[in-house]
Amino acid sequence: MNTQFNLKASILLAALFCVPVAQAAMTSNDEYKANKTRIAADYKSEKAACGAMNGNAKDICVEEAKGREKVALAEGEYAHTGSAADSKKVIIAKAESNYAIAKEKCDDRSGNDKDVCVKEAKAVEAKILADVKLSKKIDSAVKDDVQTKRDADYKVRVEKCDSQSGDAKASCVANAKASVGKD
Template sequence: MISQRTTLLSALLLTFTFAATAAPLTKDEYKAAKEEISVKYKAAKKACSAHTSNAKDICIEEAKGDEKVARAELQAKYEPSAKHTNEILVVKAKAAHEVAKEKCDDQTGNAKDVCKKEANAAYTAAMAEAKLKEKTSENDKKAAEKITDAKSTAMDKNASAQKSANTDVRDANYKTAIEKCDAFAGDVKNNCIADAKQRFGK
């Protein structure tokens, strides 16, 4: 059962990565895929009629689980988000748990009790992994927002510093221009000063 748990967690991680990077579906693609899932579910459930007793129950649970997982994956592709991606992990964990519990009914006594405990342990581990992924995603998002805010603040401060520096340079150049005007007299000096004021926005 430990190997099954490891396999389940690995599958969930792969699902999380794939769903996070897959391109969104169009509305028509979404509708078509949704219909296909329904058709496959009905066919799978109908096929369970070939089984009897607990084998039939297991078959039905597997069909239900496959449908729920497929719908969760489809929703994540149609509306990509951390929430929908995480929902895939949750749905997979629940579906696997239901099937595992049903399989335990093939056993009796202590073996059945152990089987259920192992199924519950695998479910707990899978749900913990899903919760971890959700929290990690939230933390990454918050960190990204802080980085964005920090960059924005830095850009504002840099712009302010640049503006201040430009003002200092302009004022210094203006004073230099005015000083040069002192070499003249009368209208020439006045024109020189007027020109300096116009050039430096004074």
């Protein structure tokens, strides 16, 4: 049972991180609005279809519909903006939705079996959210390091310009600024 759940969790993790980093073409505002309208309509019809069910099967169905809506909205936002932050929001939406569905499925169990099921589902979500948080920290650290390197290169280039004077020095400083992207 645990091996099967761990395999499913590994597959889920792999699938979640296959979200493309860059979007080839972003959707227009009209496409974005139409997509949101379509997602809302799909959610309504999926939720209505759950009405014919009873008990926990109905709860699972509703949670799956909510999850699809949440993920579709996040993917639509990402398709519209193409930003890395929205890419991470897609991963978070998938993790949270999968947790909610898994937790609902655990309601079919009882006792310790149910407790273990819920904890395993929460562990998968926690790992994914921790990975997203870590990637944000890594992104921030990389940006800081790149800026530190640029600043150091600029200082060295400007120092080399100090041996010159007049227009040559001004040109050297301008070239130093241009080489590191300073205005």
